[in-house]
Amino acid sequence: MMFKHLFKLIWNKKKQNFLLMTEMLFSFLVLFAVFTLLVYYYDNYKKPMGFEYQNVWVVSYNNAYQTKNADSLNNYYEILRKSIKAMPEVRELSFCSFNTPFSNNMSQGRVTYHKKEFYHMNFYTADDSYQATMNMQVSEGRWFNKTDVVAKDKPIVINSDTKEQLFGKGTAVGQLIVNGDDKDKMMRVIGVVQSIKVKGDYAPAGLGLYQRADTGSLRWFGKIMVQVTPDASAAFEGRLYKTMANYMKDSNIEIEHLTNKRTSINYFTLIPMIVLSIVGSFLAINVALGLFGVLWYNINQRRGEIGLRRAVGASGNAVSSQLIYESMILATLSLIVGSFFAVQFPLLNVFDLSAGIYISAMLLAITFIYLLVFLCSLYPGRQAAAIYPAVALHEE
Amino acid sequence: MLKNYFKIAIAVLRRRKFFTFISLFGISFTLTILLVLTAFLDKVVGDSYPDRKRDRSLYVTRLQESGKDGQSSSTLSYYFLSHFVGSLKTPVKLGISTIYEGTNTYVNNKKIAVNYKYTNADYWDIMEYDFTEGKAFSKQQIDNVDKVAVISEDMKSEYFGDIPSVIGKYIEADNVKYRVIGVVKNVPITSYTLYSDIYLPYTVSKTDLTKGKGYLGGSTAVLLAKSAADVPRMRDEYDAMMRRIPMESKQFNKMYSHAESYIRSYVDTGNEGMSGVTIVITTIVIFVLLVTVLPTLNLVNINITRIMERSSEIGVRKAFGASSGTLVYQFLVENIILTLLGGLIGVVLSFIAIQVINSFHLIPNLILSINFTVLGIGLLVCFFFGLLSGVYPAWRMSKLNVVTALKAQ
Numbered sequence: 102m103m104f105k106h107l108f109k110l111i112w113n114k115k116k117q118n119f120l121l122m123t124e125m126l127f128s129f130l131v132l133f134a135v136f137t138l139l140v141y142y143y144d145n146y147k148k149p150m151g152f153e154y155q156n157v158w159v160v161s162y163n164n165a166y167q168t169k170n171a172d173s174l175n176n177y178y179e180i181l182r183k184s185i186k187a188m189p190e191v192r193e194l195s196f197c198s199f200n201t202p203f204s205n206n207m208s209q210g211r212v213t214y215h216k217k218e219f220y221h222m223n224f225y226t227a228d229d230s231y232q233a234t235m236n237m238q239v240s241e242g243r244w245f246n247k248t249d250v251v252a253k254d255k256p257i258v259i260n261s262d263t264k265e266q267l268f269g270k271g272t273a274v275g276q277l278i279v280n281g282d283d284k285d286k287m288m289r290v291i292g293v294v295q296s297i298k299v300k301g302d303y304a305p306a307g308l309g310l311y312q313r314a315d316t317g318s319l320r321w322f323g324k325i326m327v328q329v330t331p332d333a334s335a336a337f338e339g340r341l342y343k344t345m346a347n348y349m350k351d352s353n354i355e356i357e358h359l360t361n362k363r364t365s366i367n368y369f370t371l372i373p374m375i376v377l378s379i380v381g382s383f384l385a386i387n388v389a390l391g392l393f394g395v396l397w398y399n400i401n402q403r404r405g406e407i408g409l410r411r412a413v414g415a416s417g418n419a420v421s422s423q424l425i426y427e428s429m430i431l432a433t434l435s436l437i438v439g440s441f442f443a444v445q446f447p448l449l450n451v452f453d454l455s456a457g458i459y460i461s462a463m464l465l466a467i468t469f470i471y472l473l474v475f476l477c478s479l480y481p482g483r484q485a486a487a488i489y490p491a492v493a494l495h496e497e
Numbered sequence: 498m499l500k501n502y503f504k505i506a507i508a509v510l511r512r513r514k515f516f517t518f519i520s521l522f523g524i525s526f527t528l529t530i531l532l533v534l535t536a537f538l539d540k541v542v543g544d545s546y547p548d549r550k551r552d553r554s555l556y557v558t559r560l561q562e563s564g565k566d567g568q569s570s571s572t573l574s575y576y577f578l579s580h581f582v583g584s585l586k587t588p589v590k591l592g593i594s595t596i597y598e599g600t601n602t603y604v605n606n607k608k609i610a611v612n613y614k615y616t617n618a619d620y621w622d623i624m625e626y627d628f629t630e631g632k633a634f635s636k637q638q639i640d641n642v643d644k645v646a647v648i649s650e651d652m653k654s655e656y657f658g659d660i661p662s663v664i665g666k667y668i669e670a671d672n673v674k675y676r677v678i679g680v681v682k683n684v685p686i687t688s689y690t691l692y693s694d695i696y697l698p699y700t701v702s703k704t705d706l707t708k709g710k711g712y713l714g715g716s717t718a719v720l721l722a723k724s725a726a727d728v729p730r731m732r733d734e735y736d737a738m739m740r741r742i743p744m745e746s747k748q749f750n751k752m753y754s755h756a757e758s759y760i761r762s763y764v765d766t767g768n769e770g771m772s773g774v775t776i777v778i779t780t781i782v783i784f785v786l787l788v789t790v791l792p793t794l795n796l797v798n799i800n801i802t803r804i805m806e807r808s809s810e811i812g813v814r815k816a817f818g819a820s821s822g823t824l825v826y827q828f829l830v831e832n833i834i835l836t837l838l839g840g841l842i843g844v845v846l847s848f849i850a851i852q853v854i855n856s857f858h859l860i861p862n863l864i865l866s867i868n869f870t871v872l873g874i875g876l877l878v879c880f881f882f883g884l885l886s887g888v889y890p891a892w893r894m895s896k897l898n899v900v901t902a903l904k905a906q
Contacts, residue, residue: 117801120794120797120798120801121798123794124791124794124795124798127787127790127791127794128791131787131791134787161599163704164703164704334606335603335606335607335608336603336606338601338603338608339603339606339608342601342603342672343672346671346672347672351703351704352703353598353600353671353703353704354600354601354671354672355598355599355600355601356601357599357610372859380530380788383526383530384787384788384791384792386522387522387523387526387527387791387792387795388791388795390518390519390522390523390795391519391523391794391795391798391799394515394516394519394798394799394802395798395799395802397515398516398802398805398806402805
């Protein structure tokens with residue numbers, strides 16, 4: 102009964118309320134966008150990094166030694182490995198493909214499992230000591246070792262995201278995955294490792310599988326991961342650099358620390374997030390002020406009506422809650438329209454985010470708008486409650 | 498008359514201080530956001546240091562090869578640029594440089610990260626780097642495979658410390674000693690085809706750039722025409738050349754590469770099917786719409802409220818014979834005064850915001866500034882705002898009935 106009456110009041114001032122509602126609608130959409138991004142980042146942030154990056158350095162080299170002879174190639178890199186390993190500050194090292202953590206390099210492909218295709222699979226290639234160098238956790242099966250040379254199907258290690266997508270709760274070890282859709286390229290899973298967030302703290306790890314490095318991979322490799330002791334200094338880094346540069350005379354060498362690379366890759370997600378949050382909060386303040394102003398003015402306009410209601414026995418609380426209800430109904434109407442637009446995102450699967458992220462963002466935006474409208478009508482409502490019927494009616 | 502409107506406007510603004518504050522807040526902050534955005538865009542794509550001859554230059558940054566089994570897209574090889582692009586008739590100069598790459602050097606047990614790039618001699622003729630000392634390397638020095646280097650000011654102070662001149666001194670990078678022959682003003686990393694800490698002759702590269710006949714590699718090129726009028730002809734000649742060149746291998750059947758203006762090459766997505774220009778413009782338009790629509794709605798709301806408050810004044814004026822046109826005019830003038838006032842505050846705020854952003858050094862050497870273009874855009878935006886948020890309320894006002902307006906009191 103009371104709501105019906107309130108609707109009537111709103112309908113009578115539809116022209117003015119229409120503008121207010123459009124404003125609320127737009128602020129809802131903006132907040133929805135901002136919250137979606139924030140929830141998405143937070144969701145990724147709270148997942149584990151998957152490895153220990155603190156004391157790991159990446160050595161890049163190019164234009165390396167080329168030979169047709171596999172033995173001398175193996176020999177060449179074995180000597181390099183031994184001379185680096187011999188340094189007291191080096192704990193472990195590993196040769197691997199270009200797509201190292203926190204870099205912009207990617208190598209993606211497609212795999213097939215039970216006739217189902219999975220796109221955007223990251224293909225990493227690494228040697229036997231990679232898992233130890235990166236301190237990755239093996240949750241099932243094992244990492245590569247020398248016995249894998251003789252395996253019939255190509256052995257692979259998958260990350261936990263891939264396991265969840267392909268096998269769900271079941272066991273992954275022993276399963277066969279097809280590389281692309283070529284039946285001859287069968288790969289057998291021998292282990293599962295915790296996914297590494299290769300694109301930094303705020304980005305998802307994505308699907309990934311590791312292939313074992315062989316002599317052929319040494320021809321195109323260009324990265325060495327080196328785990329050092331915590332007390333490794335710049336002086337040592339200079340020595341490591343000289344060792345490498347003197348051994349690989351024709352190569353350009355670069356040494357980077359994963360801690361720094363993590364900071365800079367995070368930077369690229371954090372800056373847009375900060376800018377959007379600032380813009381979003383500016384818009385929210387703007388809307389709040391506008392709403393407050395209009396509501397406040399409306400109450401001054403309706404002194405006669407409010408005075409009359411007080412005169413016929415409505416309490417101050419009843420009057421103020423009527424005004425708050427009125428603005429809440431306005432907010433609800435625009436939120437219904439806004440939710441209709443927002444709900445299309447999970448339904449049409451725009452941007453490939455999980456529905457949970459959109460829904461949490463929607464709930465957050467709805468709560469935020471209600472809170473904003475409530476706070477903005479609180480003071481004007483209290484003012485209305487303070488109107489003396491005699492004074493208000495006297496003015497008429 | 499205008500003077501009267503001005504007086505009325507000021508009086509109205511002072512009467513309802515809270516509403517004035519809301520309006521000014523909305524206008525000035527929106528303007529600040531837009532001004533900072535334009536200052537950023539202006540710096541990133543509009544700044545013409547060191548390539549001041551942009552109006553007669555075209556940029557080649559990418560080659561895409563497509564085939565049945567996929568595609569590859571990358572910067573080009575030195576061979577492709579010198580052999581094919583070098584045979585064009587229209588360009589008077591062809592500057593070729595590799596994309597910067599990183600290495601380290603260690604001085605007194607301190608690590609310095611160094612980005613280096615290799616260039617040819619024409620590169621220095623096209624680019625107008627500001628040399629604080631010394632000069633660029635010549636064709637002679639390149640042909641002699643002299644180990645000489647041009648370094649940036651940042652590199653100078655980081656490697657050598659605070660000394661007046663470094664010409665003739667040696668800088669060690671990548672385990673090789675180079676003799677410094679020039680120091681240039683810094684280029685921000687956002688100009689990624691021109692930025693570097695150390696510039697070296699392409700002949701001293703450890704990877705022999707002139708060897709091999711692959712099309713893809715790590716280089717980009719700038720083509721300089723004789724005059725701005727020759728640029729379209731140069732573009733056509735480039736396209737004609739692309740149609741003539743044989744495929745690199747049998748696995749590809751299509752090849753794309755363009756000589757484009759700086760901005761087009763800057764926002765290139767690396768994929769022929771996706772236009773970077775469209776994506777960038779769409780993103781900017783959506784952002785600007787979001788940032789402006791809400792404050793405009795807010796202003797319209799506030800303005801309507803204010804008009805209703807002044808219904809008695811309007812009633813009286815109408816009763817004494819003022820036409821709707823006069824009233825709309827008056828209201829628009831008032832509104833534009835308000836927005837311009839907000840604009841003024843906005844400019845001050847942007848100035849402060851830009852100083853703060855600069856002091857954070859978010860991107861090294863990217864110093865934002867409010868220039869006259871940015872200021873002009875800001876004023877235009879203000880004016881547009883004033884009209885936009887004033888038209889609807891003014892129209893509502895002019896429809897006000899004299900009798901009801903007077904009776905309302």
